[in-house]
Amino acid sequence: MSESTPLIYKDDYEEFSLSKRAKIILSTAGVIVAAATLWLLCVFLPGKFIPEAVPLEAISKVSELGVRLEPLTRTRVEELGLGDWSGVAGAIDQDESEDSEDDDNYAEQLTSRPSKEVPGVERLIMIGDIHGHYSEFMKLLKKLHYNPSKDHVLVLGDFITKGPDSKKVLDFLIENDIDCIMGNHELYVLRYYAQYHSLRAPFFHDNETGTFTSMAMSNSGFNDDPEFLLAKRLVPDQVKYINKCSIIKTLGKVPLHKTKNEGGPRSTEGVAVHAGLRWDLELNDQDPIENLEMRSYIGPFYNKTTDDPFEDNAVSWSKIFNMKQKEKESEDTLAVYYGHDARRSLSLKKFTKGIDTGCDKGEYLTAMVLWNEIGENKKGKKRVLYKEQSVQIKC
Known part of the structure; x- marks a missing residue:
């Protein structure tokens, strides 16, 4: 060392x-x-x-609109820019013999309304598939001169997914307390939401029998599915809003008229649904999945449905539904307002009104506006006129 x-x-x-x-x-x-x-x-x-999870509640199969249309004076109709007056007199004269009794029942028509607890509105505005196109949705409301205090808006399902601004659409619907029915894409999003948060799958409540029907989960991979990615981002208020949308909404009396005019003194009961109805079943007996996805009936008996319009023996459900309604001798007819079928675009028949006009494909976003008028026949007798008009903007 x-x-x-x-x-x-x-x-x-x-x-x-x-x-x-x-x-x-x-x-x-x-x-x-x-x-x-x-x-x-x-x-x-x-x-x-990762937003907080909220358990899903039963989806109602059938619900009521919850508002009534107040009959408007001609002055007010003109102020709102509604309708084409050139067709009104013809519509009244055409139905004179069938509805003459209504002339003496005008006061009853105006006074026999639901309870005052049911709010009155000037217009019912039903809007077809928005698919997350917030900007176009705003343009349509602006064109309609939408007034939240006097109009009742009902979106006919598929208001989210596909487009760029689903969450903005949802937030607007929530903030303005806008009414809704469920579309197939809303149901898919709820299903993915339940899977992601390990919750019970979406299920349906039958208002008449009080029974519940669960919906089977999908076992397919979904990590890259846009609807799954949207479902992961939903906050509780957005989930609760979607969850409260019923499958079918009863509307009360709606116009019953030929396509050459916008309405008249005749009316029938109306409902709103996303895709369609079975002609052979009562509302509470309908299958919700069929109501959300059908495009055609399958012949020869037309008591089965398909979402594939090219399937063997498939015929447009609206064509058969109209035929079956016209065959009825009673007043127990039904007019259906629906979306879902962009391939057929605007399809206005006597008993079916299809208003999905392909906004997500760059076509149009459509609203159907309903209102009631105080009118007169050629003898000067007053009656209620049931009117409607479609309004579009380019997407």
């Missing part, structure tokens, strides 16, 4: 050690840091990026 290198013995330096108090402080700090890290990873970050 070199003489210049000194020997170091154990006794030549002090042994380093922490005091008991220092050890307690460091241990406590370690526990705090670990707890904070755990909270950050398990609570804060998931809460920031």
Whole structure:
């Protein structure tokens, strides 16, 4: 060993050690840091990026509109820019013999309304498939001069998915308390939402029998599905709004008229649904999945449905439905307002009104506006006229 290198013995330096108090402080700090890290990873970050989950409630199969249309004076109709007056007199004269009794029942028509608890509105505005196109939705409402205090808006399903602004559409619908029925894409999103949060699958409530029907989950992969990605981002208020949309909405009396005019003194009961109805079933007996997805009936008996219009023996459901309604001798007819079928675009028949006009494909976004007028026949007798008009904007 070199003489210049000194020997170091154990006794030549002090042994380093922490005091008991220092050890307690460091241990406590370690526990705090670990707890904070755990909270950050398990609570804060998931809460920031994964919205809180809310359990799904039963989806109602049939619900009521909850408002009534107030009969408008001609002056008010003109102020709102509604209708084409050139067709009114012809519509009244055409139905004179069938509805002459109504002339003496005008006062009864105006007074036999629902309870005052049911609010009156000037217009019912039903809008076809918006599909997340917020800007176009706003343009249509602007064209309609939408007044939240005097109009009741009902969106006919598929108001989200596909387009760029589903969450903005949802927030607007929620903030303005806009009415809705469910579309197939809303149901798909709820299904993915339930899967993602390990909740019970969407299920339906039959208002008449009080029974519940669950919907089977899909086992297919969905991590890249846009509807799954949207479902992951939904916050509780948005989920609750979608969940409250019923499958079918009863509308009360709606216009019953030929396509050459916008209405007259005749009316029938109306309903709104996303895709369609079975002609052979009562409303509470309908299959919700069929109501959300059908495009055609399958012949020869037309008591089965398909979403594929090119399937063997498939015939447009609206064609058969109209035929079956016209065959009825009673007044128990039904007019259906629906969306879903952009391939057929605007399809206005006597008993079916299809208003999905392909906004997501760059075509049109359509609203059907309903209102009641105080009119007169050629003898000067007053009666209620049931009117409607379609309004579009280019997408």
